[in-house]
Amino acid sequence: MPEPLALEILAATVPDHEAAILDMRMDGDLAAALEQFAPDIVAVTALTTEVYAAQAVLATAKAWSQEVFTAVGGYHATLLPEDFCLPSVDAICLGEGELVFPRLIEAVVAGRTLQGVPNLVWRGPDGRFVSSGRLFPPLDMNAIPLPRRDLVAQYRAHYFWLFNKPDSALATGRGCPYRCNFCSVWEFYGGRCAQMSVERVLEELRAVDTTHLTFVDDNFLLNHRRDAALAQAIKAEGIRRRFSMECRTDSIVRHPELVEQWVDVGLEGVLLGLEGVSDRMLKGVNKHNTARTNEEAIRILRANGVLTWCAFMIDPDWTLDDFQALHDYLSRMDIGFMQFTVLTPLPGTQLYRQRKQELLTRDYRCYDTLHAVLPTRLPREEFYRQYALLYLQPRFAPYYDLVRRGRLSMEECRRGFQMLKTMGRWELYLENDPVLGDRAKAPIGGC
Numbered sequence: 511m512p513e514p515l516a517l518e519i520l521a522a523t524v525p526d527h528e529a530a531i532l533d534m535r536m537d538g539d540l541a542a543a544l545e546q547f548a549p550d551i552v553a554v555t556a557l558t559t560e561v562y563a564a565q566a567v568l569a570t571a572k573a574w575s576q577e578v579f580t581a582v583g584g585y586h587a588t589l590l591p592e593d594f595c596l597p598s599v600d601a602i603c604l605g606e607g608e609l610v611f612p613r614l615i616e617a618v619v620a621g622r623t624l625q626g627v628p629n630l631v632w633r634g635p636d637g638r639f640v641s642s643g644r645l646f647p648p649l650d651m652n653a654i655p656l657p658r659r660d661l662v663a664q665y666r667a668h669y670f671w672l673f674n675k676p677d678s679a680l681a682t683g684r685g686c687p688y689r690c691n692f693c694s695v696w697e698f699y700g701g702r703c704a705q706m707s708v709e710r711v712l713e714e715l716r717a718v719d720t721t722h723l724t725f726v727d728d729n730f731l732l733n734h735r736r737d738a739a740l741a742q743a744i745k746a747e748g749i750r751r752r753f754s755m756e757c758r759t760d761s762i763v764r765h766p767e768l769v770e771q772w773v774d775v776g777l778e779g780v781l782l783g784l785e786g787v788s789d790r791m792l793k794g795v796n797k798h799n800t801a802r803t804n805e806e807a808i809r810i811l812r813a814n815g816v817l818t819w820c821a822f823m824i825d826p827d828w829t830l831d832d833f834q835a836l837h838d839y840l841s842r843m844d845i846g847f848m849q850f851t852v853l854t855p856l857p858g859t860q861l862y863r864q865r866k867q868e869l870l871t872r873d874y875r876c877y878d879t880l881h882a883v884l885p886t887r888l889p890r891e892e893f894y895r896q897y898a899l900l901y902l903q904p905r906f907a908p909y910y911d912l913v914r915r916g917r918l919s920m921e922e923c924r925r926g927f928q929m930l931k932t933m934g935r936w937e938l939y940l941e942n943d944p945v946l947g948d949r950a951k952a953p954i955g956g957c
Contacts, residue, residue: 511535511668511669511670512669512671512677512679512724512726513659513662513665513666513669513677513678513679514531514533514555514662515657515679515680515681515726516555516584516607517531517555517661518531518657518658518659518661518662519607519608519654519655519657519658520553520607520608520611521657521658521661522655522656522657522658523607523608523611523612523655524611524612524615525655527615527619529658529661530543530547530549530661531658531661531662533662533665534563534567536665536668537665540567540570540571541570541574544570544571544574549571549578550577550578550579550618550619551578551579551580551581551615551618552567552568552571552578552579552580552581553580553581553582553583553603553611554567554568554581554582554583555582555583555584555587555607556582556584556586556587557584557585557586558585558586558856558857558874558877559874559875559877559878560586561586561593561874562874562875564582564594565593565594565596565598568580568582568594568596568598568599569596569598571598572597572598579600579601579618580598580599580600580601581599581600581601581602581603581611581614582594582599582601582602582603583602583603583604583607583610583611585694585698585858586857586858587602587603587604588603588604588605588644588698588858589694589697589698589857589858589859590857590858591604591631591641595631595633595639597637599633600632600633601614601624601630601631601632601633602630602631602632602639603629603630604629604630604631604644605629605644605646605698605699605700606649606684606699608649608654609628609629609647609649610627610628610629610630613626613627613628614627614630624642625642626642627642628642628643628645628647629642629643629644629645630642646699646700646702648702648704649684649704650704651682651683651684651704651705651706651710652706652707652709652710654706654710656713656714656717657714659678659717659718666720671722671724671754671779672754672779672781672817672819672847673779673817673912673917673918673922673926674722674724674752674754674778674779675722676720676722677720677722677723677724677754678718678719678720678722678723678724679723679724679726680711680714680715680718680723680724680725680726681725681726681727682705682706682710682711682725682727682730682740683703683704683705683706683727683728683729683730683732683733684699684703684704684705684727684728685699685701685702685703685704685728686699686703686728686729686732687701687703687732688729688758688797688798689701689796689798689860690785690795690796690797690798691795691796691859691860691861691864692795692823692853692854692855692856692859692860692861693859694856694858694859695728697858697859697860698858703732705732705733705736707736708736708739708740708743709743711740712740712743712744712747712749715744715749715751716749718751721751721752722751722752722753722754722778723751723752723753723754724753724754724755725753725754725755725756726756727755727756728756729756729757729758729761730755730756730757730761731755731757731758731761731762731765731768732758732761734761734764734765734768737768737772738765738767738768738771741768741771741772741774741775742771744775744776745774745775749775750776751775751776752776752778753772753775753776753777753778754777754778754779754780754781755772755777755779755780755781756780756781756782756783757780757781757782757807758782758783758799759782759784759799759803759804759806759807759808760799760803760807762780762807762810762811763803763806763807763810766810769810769811769814769816770814773814773815773816777816778816778817778917779816779817779818779819780811780816780817780818780819781819781821782804782807782808782811782818782819782820782821783821784804784820784821784822785797785821785822785823786801786822786823787801787822787835787836787839788801788835789801791823791825794825795823795853795861796860805843808820808843808845817847817908817912817917818845818847819847819848819849820845820847820848820849821848821849821850821851822836822848822849822850822851823850823851823852823853824836824850824851824852824853824897824900825853826852826853826882826884826885826886826887826893827884827886827887828886828887828888828893828896829887829888830888830896833896833899833900836900837899837900837903840900840903840905844905844908845905846905846906846907846908846909847908848900850897850900850901851879851880852879852880852881852882852897853884854877854878854879854883855869855883855884856877857874857877865884868884868885869883869884870882870883870884870885870944870945871883871944871949873944873949875942875949876942876943876944876949878942880939880942881939881942881943881944881949882943882944883944890940890943890945890946891936891940891946894936894937894939894940894943895936897936897939898933898934898935898936898939899934899936901930901931901933901934902930902931902934909923909926909927910923
């Protein structure tokens with residue numbers, strides 16, 4: 511459960527206005543928040559599975575007062591803005607919010623037309639939605655203000671990443687140069703990448719007060735020169751933090767010395783999107799990587815004592831042999847920390863466009879990467895049995911090793927095992943399945 515970093519940054523882009531953040535994952539009393547804060551503008555962000563919740567928030571805000579200006583942004587709204595062309599929505603922000611939100615607020619407060627706001631879809635006086643189009647202007651990440659972390663101080667103790675709680679998130683880069691067909695990141699950023707300078711990252715590190723910090727860049731260690739200079743600067747300044755990050759395995763293999771440098775300044779955990787166990791699987795999702803590179807990256811991280819969290823994709827087209835191949839791989843590589851997601855054509859991605867006609871539902875609640883929204887080769891009950899079994903064969907030694915090293919408490923260890931046990935209950939997946947469960951009877955999502 512990461513902090514809502516994007517909202518914290520957007521709040522910082524409008525310093526002349528009073529802002530509040532309601533994290534509805536923990537505080538769902540929207541009515542009370544509206545009465546207490548009495549906003550002039552209500553803005554939400556949403557991933558695909560959160561579309562209906564976001565629509566409900568905007569509808570509630572409009573019902574509370576027709577004078578409230580409502581706006582929505584984020585990945586789904588950018589890639590499928592038509593899902594928010596609703597009477598309760600006044601504007602849809604496309605792309606990076608820092609380029610849109612301040613100008614939108616300025617225009618709304620001044621009572622001006624929204625015609626001059628870039629990357630915006632808005633509802634005109636006649637009720638019809640019009641668009642200023644989508645551009646990809648460069649964003650100077652060094653000019654991004656420090657996030658308003660004070661606005662979520664009441665929630666801070668609940669934010670975590672893997673086993674680390676509380677946690678703060680820091681995004682030092684955006685975008686990805688690769689073109690994985692399941693990924694919406696590069697689609698959202700138009701294929702562009704941007705990074706903060708070393709000094710700008712240090713400025714934010716100095717302002718964070720949690721002992722653990724997660725770099726949420728989609729591919730940290732992408733720029734080995736900057737990342738090496740950053741590690742050196744952190745060491746020179748005497749900043750002591752515990753770090754986690756997400757990386758591609760080829761970045762690690764090309765520059766293994768970076769891992770040593772970052773371990774020296776506090777790197778503890780790395781999330782690797784391995785996706786598959788063979789070159790065939792990796793090619794199927796356009797990963798532009800190899801299984802051999804994945805294995806070498808795991809070896810490098812382990813040699814440096816880094817907790818290695820491995821993520822795999824489960825294709826609905828898998829056979830029993832494919833599941834067995836993954837079991838064999840987990841055993842051979844002795845992987846103890848892992849997560850499994852069902853390959854899902856998220857709206858706005860290449861995979862979605864390629865396989866749209868095969869989708870079993872457009873109920874966005876099913877797009878949580880835990881359910882198959884495509885037909886399965888195995889009977890669906892068997893598919894979920896095999897999927898759940900992946901979580902029922904954990905390797906306990908890595909957990910107890912963390913306990914022995916003081917990196918993990920026994921309580922955290924028990925909580926982790928309970929999560930694995932829950933994920934291993936295959937019948938739970940049937941409840942929200944688009945064919946077998948209650949989602950099969952739900953209305954079709956989208957607009």
